[in-house]
Amino acid sequence: MPELPEVESLVHFLRERAVGRTILGVDVVAIQALKTFDPPVTALGGLTVTGVTRHGKFLDLDCDGLHLVIHLARAGWLRWREDLSGAKPVRPGKGPLAVRVRLAHDDEGLAPGFELTEAGTQKRLAAYVTKNPDDVPGVAALGPDPLDESFTVDALKRIVGGNRTQIKGLLRDQKIIAGIGNAYSDEVLHAAKMSPFKIAATLTDAQIADLHEAIVATLREAVERAHGLAAKDLKAEKKSGLRVHNRAGQPCDVCGDTIREVSFADSALQYCPTCQTGGKPLADRRLSRLLK
Numbered sequence: 001m002p003e004l005p006e007v008e009s010l011v012h013f014l015r016e017r018a019v020g021r022t023i024l025g026v027d028v029v030a031i032q033a034l035k036t037f038d039p040p041v042t043a044l045g046g047l048t049v050t051g052v053t054r055h056g057k058f059l060d061l062d063c064d065g066l067h068l069v070i071h072l073a074r075a076g077w078l079r080w081r082e083d084l085s086g087a088k089p090v091r092p093g094k095g096p097l098a099v100r101v102r103l104a105h106d107d108e109g110l111a112p113g114f115e116l117t118e119a120g121t122q123k124r125l126a127a128y129v130t131k132n133p134d135d136v137p138g139v140a141a142l143g144p145d146p147l148d149e150s151f152t153v154d155a156l157k158r159i160v161g162g163n164r165t166q167i168k169g170l171l172r173d174q175k176i177i178a179g180i181g182n183a184y185s186d187e188v189l190h191a192a193k194m195s196p197f198k199i200a201a202t203l204t205d206a207q208i209a210d211l212h213e214a215i216v217a218t219l220r221e222a223v224e225r226a227h228g229l230a231a232k233d234l235k236a237e238k239k240s241g242l243r244v245h246n247r248a249g250q251p252c253d254v255c256g257d258t259i260r261e262v263s264f265a266d267s268a269l270q271y272c273p274t275c276q277t278g279g280k281p282l283a284d285r286r287l288s289r290l291l292k
Helices: 004-017 153-160 167-172 182-191 205-226 231-241
Strands: 023-028 049-055 058-063 066-071 076-081 097-103 113-118 126-130 260-263 268-271
Touching (some): 004 058, 004 231, 167 182, 182 268
Antiparallel strands (some): 023 097, 049 058, 058 066, 097 113
16 A cells, blocks of 8 residues: 555655646546546646645645545555557456546657556545545545654654554554554554554653654655655565565564564554564464453
């Protein structure tokens, strides 16, 4: 799933390539991906992309005051095309293509644009056309952005205070902190040397400070690694920069212990016992209580 660093990089990528260009048209191939009907998606035709920004994991293209807001969900991605002038129409239900955005021809006669694709059977990619991004329910409900200056140690202390949620779940909750998903929550907790199942309210002031540093540093480092990369290269960059996520069975780069995994119905987490749980393996919740 694209998380804050990848979406931030896509923002910069689109700023360089799409801003200033006129939208020729938007083709919705997967009708379930379009979540709004007023204004209609056809209203974007003829408008100019004037800005691109991010709200958590949401991409926001400002088109002369009308916004195309995109959430790539778990298996979605953005694919830039240098020339869509010869692209063939795609019938609904055929292949991974969900939405195609066609931009005006450039000086070389090419008609660039981008396509939103989604692999797998769980179609959750979402596109919204709205006058105000805050009208998108997911955007309106977002918690603070961890890369914003207002996200201080004291702000994090207020978030975790009294919260009986396990810290892994808290980091992933977009209504509490925006932009962190399954992968970077694993990375943050490894950097903070913290068990993913520690209860948030039990964190000491020192642990909160360590967690804050791990959140900001992990995300900023990932953003810096991804900066300037083409959209097609972001997935590989993300994978190469991960220390524990999706590395079960491999040695920890910090201590050499074997990275372990806890599986759930629709996801899994990875952690290092030596770095995070005092050397004790976490039990699979499906079988027994988790270690605190």
